Every structure is written in C-alpha cells, then in structure tokens.
Amino acid sequence: MTAETTETSFATTVVDAMEQTTGKYPGYRRAHARGVCFQGTFTPNGEASRLTTAAHLQTSPVPVTVRFSNSNGSPSVADGNRAGRGMAVRFHLPDGTDTDIISVNLPVFIASSPEHFLNLLGALQKDPVTGVADPAKLQAYLGANPEAIPGFGEVAQMPIPVSYGTAKYWAIHAFNFVNSAKHQAIRYRWEPDLGLQELSEAEAATKSAEYLTEELPERLAKGPVGFTLRIQLAEPGDPTNDATKQWPADRTELVVGRLEIVEPVEDQAHWAAQVFDPARITPGVELGDDPIPAFRSLAYAVSFGRRSHNE
Template sequence: MSTPNPRRGSMLLLLPIAAIVAVLAALFAWVGGWFGNHQLTPQKMMDFAQASGKQQPGFRRAHSKGVCFAGTFAAAPGAATLSKARAFSQPSIPVIGRFSASSNNPYTPDGASPVRGMAVQLKTNDGQEWRIAMNSFPFFAASTPQAFQAMNEAGKPDPATGKPDPEKMKALLAAHPEIAAFMAWAKSAPKSDSLGNTRFNGVNAFRLTNAQGEQRMVRWSMRPRLPVVALTPEQLKTADPDFLMKDLDRRLANGPLVWDLVAQIAAPGDPVTDPSKAWPDSRPEATIGTLTMVHAEPQATGPCRDLNFDPLILPDGIAGSDDPVLRARSAAYSVSFNRREREIAEGKSAYPVNPHGSAR
C-alpha cells in the first residue's frame, strides 16, 4: 500500500478557492450583447473557457466531468396549486439527469472539485419539457454578468507569477462584496462524501403560475433524503480520483436514491434578479415533487451526454425571471452545445459514438 502524500493532500485542500475562480470563469457568456466591454464578444468568452484547464473536444466547456442517471419524478400533493405545469399533475414522469464536477477537465479528481452539479430533464406526456440545472453552492458568485466578467479578469493568473494580481483582486472585492462572500463560502463549506447526500440549489428565481392565474416567484432545490456526511480532510487526501462516481454505483446497488424538490417562495422585496443574494430561511417553502434515481451510467455513452440542460427550457406554468445571470447561463449553454455538436460532426470529439444518438 502506498503512503499518502501529505503535500498532495494539502494541495487538494487549497484547490477549492483557485478552482472556483477558474471554473466559474468558464461558465457563462452573454450572447445577447456585450459585457460593457466592446472588445469582449461571446465568442471570446467561450474561447477563454476553452483555453483554461484541459478542455477536451466534444465535452462541455464547463462541468466537463459527469455521469448520467435515470429515474422518475412524481409531483407532491398540492403542487398543482402553485403551478399549472403538467409536471405537477402527471402521476409519474421519466427523468434523464446528469451529475457533474465543476472543472472543465473531464478527468479531474473528484476531490479537486469545489462545486458539484445536478441537471435533470422532464418530458411530460403532453410533449412539454422542463430542464433544471442546479449546483451545490447556496448562492452565485456575482450579481450580474458584468461583475462576473470582472471576476474572470481579476482571477486570470499573471504570467510572471502564475497567480492573480492581488491588487486587481483587492479592487474587485471592494467593488463587488458579493464575490468576497462567495469566496468565503467556498473556503469554509464542508463537502459531502457522496452525490447521494448532496443538496443541489437553483440560485435563480422562476415564476410559477397556477390555473387561476396566481403567480409566485420561487427558487428551488433538490434536497436528499440521505443525511449529509462531511468528507474529512484525511479522506480528501487519499480519495480515489473517481470516488463520487464509484460511491454512486455502490449506493444504487442497494436501492434508489431520493431527493425532494422544494420551492422557496419569495416575499415582496426579495431580490428575484440577483442570484448572489440568498433569501431568508424564514421564507415559506413547499415540497413540490420527488426525484427517485434508479440507474447511473458513464456519460461517454449515456443519454445525458448530448443533452443541453438549458435552464430556460420550461413548460407552460413556469417562466424564467428577469435575472440577467439566468439569461447568460442559457446563452452560454447554447454556445457550448453548438461547439460540441460541431466537433462531433467533424469527427474531432474525444467521445466514442453515442448509441443513444444525439439528444437535444
């Protein structure tokens, strides 16, 4: 048995902060216009994402490492009082989903990933789709695409030192204190030891409309039925590079994994267009459905691989808010998807042929 390398372990513990900035820099591009900088185009933003990390052709430009899963979604009693979406009246809906790590290197060790993601696709029997994209952080790093871009620029390593310019970072945090709050969370937040007990949050707000025309602004989260168990620093030091994926297989061999979809309902005055501001815990909540996961398989040949989990693909009864970061996410996913599809069509993809075919 090899002896654990303490230096490797300490480096892994330091990865979350550096990786948060580097990875988030790859997540979004504002396709609808400029970032307040007329030298920056959406194409250049995606070029930046591709230049960071160890991007592989055919893979997502961010959250490249992942695993597909399948299961069902069942609406909770009373969910239809909040939204007329068919998902809340159909008894059971098949689900295709994906867990992901935050790096744009598809071979990054699971222990090096500071953020985990969950995305799901629900297709109801009336032909409508609902795609949900969530992450394990409780709020987003920046309040606007412009602030996000400023963070990207400040976090870019200086070629002379290999590290971000501290003066640029200091100025950024002074101008955008929400970014400092996010970095503080990333530094101190415990990591769960399993995807199966991880909570995933939708930090953007959406509008639910019921059959009576009543509207409510909500944010949702997937909350695991399993109790959260924190990964210890010692476990992180010696963790298998794919321990999250292997743990998932072990757990599913013993039965399904279950999450409750919970909607937090905004009160008047709550920030519905600023994902960097969490709503108070005192806001009313409603469980609106249950996700039951029964199967997982590698993304290389799984049905989630070629699926674009655009958070603005929504059914009647659910609408996106005016949050500009939400719009940016949708635009970025589209750019990433189109580039991946082109690489696959040109035979440049690092993936094998997908037996499920291309899924939109």
C-alpha cells in the first residue's frame, strides 16, 4: 500500500467515525451539513503583497462565493444553540483558478492531529442504550489530551450569533505566505463590519430552527454585509503545527482586505454540491507543518464522494 492509500483509508475511517457520532444524512456533508451560499467581492488593500505573491492578496478586487454553515453533521439541527458556524470563502482568481479560506467561529481546534481527532470522536460516541455520550469518556480523553481543553472551553462559551454576519471566524491553522525567498507563517481571521452581536439563550429559543439561513438574505436585501480579513504574523518559536494553540495576542496583525457579500447565489444546489477545501491554495501560499489541513482535504473528498452519490 502506498502512503497515499493508507492516508485515504485513514480519512475513510475518520469519516465513518464522524457518521457514527452525529448520524448519517444521505446527500449531505458529514460536517457543516446545512449551509447557504452568497456572492460578493474581496478587495485586497496591498498590505499582504510584501509577504505573498497570491493573486487575491495584491490590489485588484476578485469575485468570491461564500458558504455559511452550521457545523453539525445533521441538516436539521436548530441554529439557536452554542454550536460552531462555518464561513468558507472561495476566491475566483483572474487566471480561472480558485483558492479557498475555510474558517469557523473558534480561535483554536479541539485536536492537534487527525489521530487525536479520531480518538476524540470515539470519546463522543453516543451510548447505544442511553442515546447520549458518556461524559466520563470525554473527561478521560481530556485528561490524556490536555491540549484539547482550551478548544472545549471556547466551544462552551461560543456566542449564539444574531446573524452569520455578526460573528468572527478563524481559519485556525497556520499557512505560509511566500514572496521570492521569504516565508512568513500567518493565521487568518475574518472580523464582521457589524461587530459581534449575539442572542441570549432565551432570545435564541424564540427563533426558527433555521433562522441564520433565513436572516442573511433578508439583511442583504437592505445592503451588503462586510468582513475585514486580518492576518496574524508568527514570530520564531510560535507553534505552526498545532491547531490547539493560539499565538500570543501581541503578535503583529495586518488588515489585508475587505469582503463585501452582496446577495445569495442564484443556484444554491450547484454551490451546495461543491467542496471547499483548506488545501486549495494558490502560488504565494503554502501549507505549513500542521498535519491537519492536508488530511482534511482527504476527509472532505471522502465526504464529497458519499454525498454526491446520495449516500
């Protein structure tokens, strides 16, 4: 077996475990099942051009497609809870290629490697008799993997956003910006123009199950919704291979551009059928030494293969 086949078969194992944890919903993504897509424009301000040759981070605006999602693997889970929200952005580059930045409303991840993620899924499996996960198994996992504790702390206090346009989204992993011989590790973050606006649990309980999917088209009918793209620059010694660890808050940050979302895409079914992929990078950006992004690419392909056959 080649290393590639082994990795693909491991990605299959992980996607199987995801299905066992959240259930199987034929035709849907195995995570972030319910989503809605929009179009708009990203306008870079040139600040990143000394660090990267990437076409979308120079000075010319590029069209984008954005998919917002509820992180659950079930397409019918209610929006009014403290769950992850996704923002997947596809930049349509002048040469006809695309590049993606995929982010969630969490600054850190809950596992530092694909193997740990699989073990974590095991700890979160529902008991066949009680129908709920055994909290002792998660406690045991966190005892053995304390690096996952900050991520779970963030999950517990996740805001319930008023709108997909009122949350902050982090791409979490480090990527390398490349410009001639220079490499700079960076992390991306989207900051909403509308600021952070959240619902109390009581307010969320009055909302419809899919209020986030419904809210943004209504808001866009009155005008565009914007986000600023910021990058944080690593300094020597900052961990670039571990998505459970943030970099110190005083690291230099640059605003590198602004996204303006204008309207829903016309063909939601077409966009629902696409794969947004953290490894869909473009010259001027490289994957770093974090093992998760390349692995995610394989797992997303497994999920895509299943959902595109209505499995």
